[in-house]
Amino acid sequence: MHAITIPEPGGPEALVWAEVPDPVPGDGEVLVEVAASAVNRADLLQRQGFYDPPPGSSPYPGLECSGRIVATGDGVGGWSVGDEVCALLAGGGYAEKVVVPVGQLLPVPGGLDTVTAAALPEVACTVWSNVFMVAHLRPGETLLVHGGSSGIGTMAIQLGKAVGATVAVTAGTPEKLERCRELGADVLVDYRTEDFVQRVREATDGAGADVILDIMGAKYLDRNVDALAVNGRLVIIGMQGGVKGELNIGKLLNKRGAVAATSLRGRPLDEKAAIVAAVREHVWPLVETGRVRPVVDRVLPMRDAAEAHRVVEASGHVGKILLTP
Template sequence: MYAITIPEPGGPEALVWAEVPDPVPGEGEVLVEVAASAVNRADLLQRQGFYNPPPGASPYPGLECSGRVVALGPGVSGFSVGDEVCALLSGGGYAEKVAVPVGQLLPVPEGVDLVTAAALPEVTCTVWSNVFMIAHLRPGETLLVHGGASGIGTMAIQLAKAVGARVAVTAGSKEKLQHCAELGADILIDYREQDFVAELREATDGAGADVILDIMGAKYLDRNVKALAVNGRLAVIGLQGGVKGELNLGALLNKRAAVTATSLRGRPLTEKASIVAAVREHVWPLIAGGHVKPVVDRTLPMSEAPAAHRVLEESGNVGKVLLTP
């Protein structure tokens, strides 16, 4: 088969479409013929040599895909050859085929085509696990989403609105904020021109955000704590603004607030399977009912993965960038 390889870490040009051995499904795995994959910022880090796959995972980038089941490994049940699926991966999505643990497979949701389904696994699992399973966002609460026009952001807006929460977003342009508003965002903050702490407090009568979904890490840590409401929960899922920051424990204590930081890729198979099962139970009906939709910025051939990486590096996307073999 062909896959995107990384012979040497570097810029987008380090991604090479090359012939490689076919994967073989092991115990509890299925082999998926890939219809599409999607680009995540973790892929950019892997390309640069900063985020290696966990032990035993595929060496090729790609943390999600959609496609058809073409073979079953030993001990697999619940899926059959020919099923249309999408999957959460530890790697290997930028390829013509990938072996997937059966617990990380999802049926393609009703009303979504096979290629577009590749936009769903990573964002739905990330948002549901952090905003709902860990931070327990409730109806009537306020969620602040940094990077509201990203793949994660566009899904977080929709899921929060679907459960009856109020949503604030930050983004870097009026155009991106308009896209967020069309998805249901209530409070729109241009981080290039506005102080998100002041804007959020004004919009919430001084209360702040009950839950913050943060992709920036250190750069926003102090301001995020200031923006939290009493009993607020800060969920850090990205480190685009650095890995080390100063945390004011007194401010956190006074607000009885909490900070969590998680990633999906390195979690044990059992944890991933639990998250995928929760997404199938809670999110898939919302998609089938038309309340939540995948947001796709563009679709490119997988051989043009370098161009797709440049789009993300320049923050030129609203929603997901997909790749097709």
């Protein structure tokens, strides 16, 4: 088969479409012929040499895919050759075929084509596990999403609205904020010209955000605590703004607040399977009824993965960029 390889870490040009050995499914795994994969910022870090795959995982980038099962290993129940699926991966999505643990498979939701389904697994699992399983967002609460026009952001807006929350977002251009509004965002903050703490407090009569989903890390830590409501929950899932910040514990204590930091890729298989099962139960019905939809910026040939990485690095997209073999 062919896959995107990284012979040496570096810029987008480090991504090389090359012939590699076909993967073979083991016990409890299936082999998926890939229809599409999607680009995540973690892929950029892997390309640069900063985010190695977990031990035993595929060395190729790609944290999600869609396609068709073409072979099964021993001990696989409930899935058959020919099933159309999408999947959460620890790596290997930028390829013509990939091996997937059975617990990380999802059916292609009704009403979606197989290629578009590749935009769902990583963002759905990330948002559901953090906003709902960790932070327990409830109807009537306020959710602040940083990077509202990203793949994760566009999913968080829709799921927040689906459960009856008020959703505030930050983004960097009027055009991106307008896309967030179209998805249901109630409070739009241009982070280049506005103070998100002030805007969120104004929108909540001074209360603040009950849940904050943060991709920035250190740069936003202090202001995120300022923006929290009493009993608020801050969940950090990215480090685009640095890895070391100062936390004012006094402010956090006064708010009886909580700070959690999570990642998805390196979790044990049983934890990933539990998240995938929860997404299938809670998110898939919303997708199938059209209340939640994948947001796809563009679809590119997989051999043009370098161009996709350049667009993501420049934040020149809304939602997900898909790659097809």
